[in-house]
Amino acid sequence: MQTKPKVCVIGGGSWATAIVKMLSENLTEVGWYMRSIYAIEHLKRHGHNPNYLSQATFNADNLQLFDDIDEAVAYSEYIIFVVPSAFLQSELEKLNISLLDKNIFSAIKGIVPETGLIVGEHFHKNYGIPYSQIGVIAGPCHAEEVAMERLSYLTIASQNENIAKQMSSLLSSEYIKTTISDDIIGTEYAAMLKNIYALAAGIAHALGYGDNFQAVLMSNAIREMKRFTKKVWNTKRNINNSAYLGDLLVTGYSAFSRNRTFGNMIGKGYTVKSAMMEMNMIAEGYYATKSAYKINQINKANTPIINTVYHILYEEKDPKKEFEILTSLLN
Numbered sequence: 634m635q636t637k638p639k640v641c642v643i644g645g646g647s648w649a650t651a652i653v654k655m656l657s658e659n660l661t662e663v664g665w666y667m668r669s670i671y672a673i674e675h676l677k678r679h680g681h682n683p684n685y686l687s688q689a690t691f692n693a694d695n696l697q698l699f700d701d702i703d704e705a706v707a708y709s710e711y712i713i714f715v716v717p718s719a720f721l722q723s724e725l726e727k728l729n730i731s732l733l734d735k736n737i738f739s740a741i742k743g744i745v746p747e748t749g750l751i752v753g754e755h756f757h758k759n760y761g762i763p764y765s766q767i768g769v770i771a772g773p774c775h776a777e778e779v780a781m782e783r784l785s786y787l788t789i790a791s792q793n794e795n796i797a798k799q800m801s802s803l804l805s806s807e808y809i810k811t812t813i814s815d816d817i818i819g820t821e822y823a824a825m826l827k828n829i830y831a832l833a834a835g836i837a838h839a840l841g842y843g844d845n846f847q848a849v850l851m852s853n854a855i856r857e858m859k860r861f862t863k864k865v866w867n868t869k870r871n872i873n874n875s876a877y878l879g880d881l882l883v884t885g886y887s888a889f890s891r892n893r894t895f896g897n898m899i900g901k902g903y904t905v906k907s908a909m910m911e912m913n914m915i916a917e918g919y920y921a922t923k924s925a926y927k928i929n930q931i932n933k934a935n936t937p938i939i940n941t942v943y944h945i946l947y948e949e950k951d952p953k954k955e956f957e958i959l960t961s962l963l964n
Contacts, residue, residue: 637659637660637803638710638711638736638799638803639662639664639708639709639710639711640656640660640663640664640709640710640711640712640713640803641663641664641665641666641697641699641705641706641708641709641711641712641713642656642663642664642665642666642713642715643666643702643705643712643713643714643715643716643724644666644667644714644715644716645667645668645669645672645682645684645685646684646685646715646716646717646914647685647686647776647777648715648740648776649665649667649685649715649716649740650682650685650686650689650776650780651686651689651774651776651779651780652713652715652740652770652804653665653691653696654686654689654691654779654780655779655803655804655806655809656803656804657691657692657695658806658809659802659803659804659805659806660695660803661695662695662696662697663695663696663697664696664697664698664699664705664708664709665696665697665698665699666698666699666700666701666702666705667698667699667700668700668724669684669700670700671683672684673698673700676691676693676696676698677693677698678693680692680693685776686776686777686780688780688781689779689780702724702727702728703727703728703729703730706728706730706732706735707730709735710735710736711735711736711738711796711799711800711803712732712735712736712737712738713738713739713740713770714737714738714739714740714741714752715740715741716741717741717743717915717917718741718742718743718744718745718746718752718917718920718921719743719746719915719920720915721741721745721752721755722745722746722747722748722755725760732756732760732762733760733761733762735762735766736766736767736768736796737756737762737766737767737768738767738768738769738770738800739751739752739753739756739767739768739769739770739821740769740770740771741917742771742824742825742827742828742917743825743828743917743918743920743921744825744917744920744921744924744925746920746923746924749924749927749928751818751821751822751825752769752821753767753768753769753817753818753821754818764791764792764793764817765791765792765793765796766793766796767791767792767817768789768790768791768793768796768797768800768817769788769789769790769791769817769820769821769824770787770788770789770800770804771787771788771789771790771820771821771823771824771876771880772786772787772788772824772875772876772879772880772883772884773785773786773875773876773879773880773882773883773884774786774787774880774883775883775887775889775890776889777889778889779808779809782807782808783808784808784810785808785809785810786809786810786811786812786875786879787801787804787809787810787811787812788811788812788813788814788820788874788875788876788880789801789804789811789812789813789814790813790814790815790816790817790820790821790876791813791815791817792815792817794813794815797813797814797815798813801813812875812876814874814876816866816868816870816876818862818865818866818868819862819865819866819868819870819877820876820877822861822862822865822866823858823862823876823877823880823881824876824880825917825921825924825925826857826858826861826862826881826921826925826939827854827858827880827881827884827885828884828892828916828917828918828921829892829918829921829922829925829938829939829942830850830851830854830857830858830881830884830885830938831881831884831885831890831892831893831896831918832892832893832895832896832899832916832918832919832922832942833850833854833896833938833941833942834847834850834851834885834886834893834896835890835892835893835894835895835896835897835898835899835900836896836897836899836900836942836945836952836956837850837896837900837956838893838896838897838900839896839897839898839899839900839901839952840900840952840953840956842956846960847885847886849963849964850885850938850963851881851882851885851886853937853938853963853964854881854885854938855872855873855877855878855881857934857935857936857937857938857939858872858877858881859872859877860934860935860936861925861929861932861934861936861939862877863934864929864932864933864934865928865932891912891914891915891916892916892917892918894912894916895908895909895912895916895918895919896918896942898911898912899945899946899952900952905919905946918942919946922939922942922943922946922947923943923946923947925939925943926939926940926943926947937959937962937963938959941955941956941958941959
């Protein structure tokens with residue numbers, strides 16, 4: 634009999650699939666909510682997600698699969714939300730039961746568009762979940778490498794050390810190492826911001842900027858992240874830790890980064906709509922850019938990279954000209 638807590642992953646994408654794989658290393662049963670009944674039936678028959686990370690295989694007998702979010706929440710003690718931030722609120726609107734007795738973890742690296750809040754703040758302010766029941770799962774970690782069982786690292790952040798330790802133990806394995814942090818707000822904002830900087834890296838690459846400039850861009854990005862996070866949540870943190878700098882670097886440089894890919898397409902002249910259609914995936918950095926820009930209109934941190942990406946995406950300014958301006962602002 635399973636004595637560890639019941640955990641359910643909400644989401645059907647690549648990162649959700651990777652988290653289910655991690656949990657399966659330590660739990661005899663993992664709950665998994667997916668909107669697609671086809672994907673659920675495929676998993677039952679073939680043992681893998683038909684749409685994402687098909688190399689990650691599962692014993693379907695060890696999965697408790699749901700297509701009803703109420704049933705998924707009722708099953709769970711710990712719930713890990715891994716849907717794109719743009720669709721989180723529409724999923725939550727399907728709920729008819731309370732989340733107040735659940736421990737909520739977000740592995741969503743973005744902003745909820747309807748409220749302009751990071752996910753933890755959204756659950757706290759709109760659903761009354763105490764911060765003591767909220768956690769964040771951050772990188773540096775790409776789902777594709779988890780599927781290949783390549784050594785990866787996670788940061789588990791919560792103000793409640795007990796639930797952070799519990800989630801850490803549930804996700805750890807021979808190929809997953811975890812650390813815990815109490816900087817839940819800073820960690821989640823950093824996970825959101827690094828997508829914007831990866832998008833900038835993609836635009837720069839498409840415009841013909843080389844490795845030398847990319848190094849300067851990332852160096853400035855981590856300092857910009859430090860200024861931004863200090864304004865929104867001023868607490869003691871080492872911005873060079875893996876949850877901040879490490880996650881930024883892997884997202885900014887990796888070929889697996891959908892935000893870098895999206896930025897690369899924008900730099901080549903794609904419109905936002907055409908880039909999203911061709912990718913057929915959500916680039917969280919697009920939504921994050923608007924939210925971060927708006928938040929910073931109040932906080933007034935020095936954020937030339939965020940401003941540049943905002944001008945390109947939302948004011949339709951020419952990427953080449955905007956990056957020419959940006960190069961004079963970096964050091």
